[in-house]
Each structure stands twice: as C-alpha cells, then as structure tokens.
Amino acid sequence: MSSFSSNTYDYQSSPNQFGTDPVAVSDFLARVNLGPGQLREIAGLGAVDYLRLDEQVVTPGALPSRGGFDDLCYGTGTTYLAGLTFGGVWGLMEGLHGHSPNFKLRLNTILNSVTRRGPFIGNSCGILAMGYNTINGTIGSIRGKHDSVNSIASGALIGLLFKSTGIYFSTKS
Incomplete structure (x- = not known):
C-alpha cells in the first residue's frame, strides 16, 4: 500500500x-x-443606458428629491428605522423599570419589552410614512408641482385616515 x-x-x-x-x-x-x-x-444587451444622477431633475427645497419613488423608499425606511429605535428605547426603559428577583428574569423582561414596543412603533411609523409619501406624490403629480401645500394636505389626509380607523374600531365594540 x-x-x-x-x-x-x-x-x-x-x-x-x-x-x-x-x-x-x-x-x-x-x-x-x-x-x-x-x-x-x-x-445580448446591445446598448446599455447608465443612470446618471447628476442629470436627473431634482426638486428644490429643504430636502431635494429625485421623484416619488425616491421619497417613498427613503421616507418610509428612515421613518421605520426611527420608530423602531424609539420603540426599542421605550421598551428598554420599560424593562429596566420592572422589578425582577434575578438577572435572567430581568433580562427576559427587558428583551420582551424591547421586542414588544420596537416593532409596533416602527411598523406604525412606517405605514404612516408610506401613506404620507404615496398621497404626497399623488397630489404632486395631479397638481403638477411639489410644494408645502402638498405636504400639509397629505399629512392631514393620512392623519384623518389613521384616526378614522381608531374611531371605527372603538365604536364597533
């Protein structure tokens, strides 16, 4: 061998x-x-068109934008992340104020509080931002211009829609 x-x-x-x-x-x-x-x-692609961001139309303002989908993605993502962070901190504070006899139960209480508050607030904020940006883009395309009137109207409409579901479900029971 x-x-x-x-x-x-x-x-x-x-x-x-x-x-x-x-x-x-x-x-x-x-x-x-x-x-x-x-x-x-x-x-087999033939000619390829490249995305040139410097040639795109950018709306002027405090936060320049490249269009409705850019606003939708950026606005929803950052608002969701901010809500998730705020909810996580709220849950952390809530968990730290709980009284548990030992370390494992205290850690479990903190983790339960963080995972209860964080995703709930994050998802709620993300849905509100998605609705706001969708309505804002729709109003802007209908009116043909993007200004503060669109922002105020879309904020009022999404707030009205958000509160109307609470009124409906509170009177239903």
Whole structure:
C-alpha cells in the first residue's frame, strides 16, 4: 500500500495527461480581454443606458428629491428605522423599570419589552410614512408641482385616515 507522502510528483513542471504543459489560471485570464462592448455583445444587451444622477431633475427645497419613488423608499425606511429605535428605547426603559428577583428574569423582561414596543412603533411609523409619501406624490403629480401645500394636505389626509380607523374600531365594540 503506498502513501501520499512518498509520492513526490511535481505537477507544476511536468506535462499533464494530454502531453501539454499545465496552464495556470492567471495565464488564462491574462489572455482574455473582455471590454464593456464585448460583454454587452455576449450578454445580448446591445446598448446599455447608465443612470446618471447628476442629470436627473431634482426638486428644490429643504430636502431635494429625485421623484416619488425616491421619497417613498427613503421616507418610509428612515421613518421605520426611527420608530423602531424609539420603540426599542421605550421598551428598554420599560424593562429596566420592572422589578425582577434575578438577572435572567430581568433580562427576559427587558428583551420582551424591547421586542414588544420596537416593532409596533416602527411598523406604525412606517405605514404612516408610506401613506404620507404615496398621497404626497399623488397630489404632486395631479397638481403638477411639489410644494408645502402638498405636504400639509397629505399629512392631514393620512392623519384623518389613521384616526378614522381608531374611531371605527372603538365604536364597533
């Protein structure tokens, strides 16, 4: 029975089974010259249009915007994250004020409070921001301009919609 340690075959300097010298990956890749035009041709894409942010129309204001979807994604995401953070801190404070006899129960109380408050506040804020940005974009496209009137109207409408569900469910029971 032979062992692998007694085999001192040099793979780098000897020819392979086909009688040719072995080719390293770096040698192969050095011969390949694919530019952007060749890659587009291989992929069958033809001409590729690139996103040029400096040429896009940006609405002026305190927070410049590139459009409704940009506002929707940015506004909803940041508001959700802010609500999640605020709710997590609220849950942390609530959990720290609880009185538990030992460390494990106190840690469990803190974690339960953080996971109860954080996602609830974050989701609520995210839904409100999504509704606000959707209404704001719709009003802006209907009116043809984006100004503070759109913001005030969309804030009032989403607030009205948010409070109307609370009134409906409180009178239902």
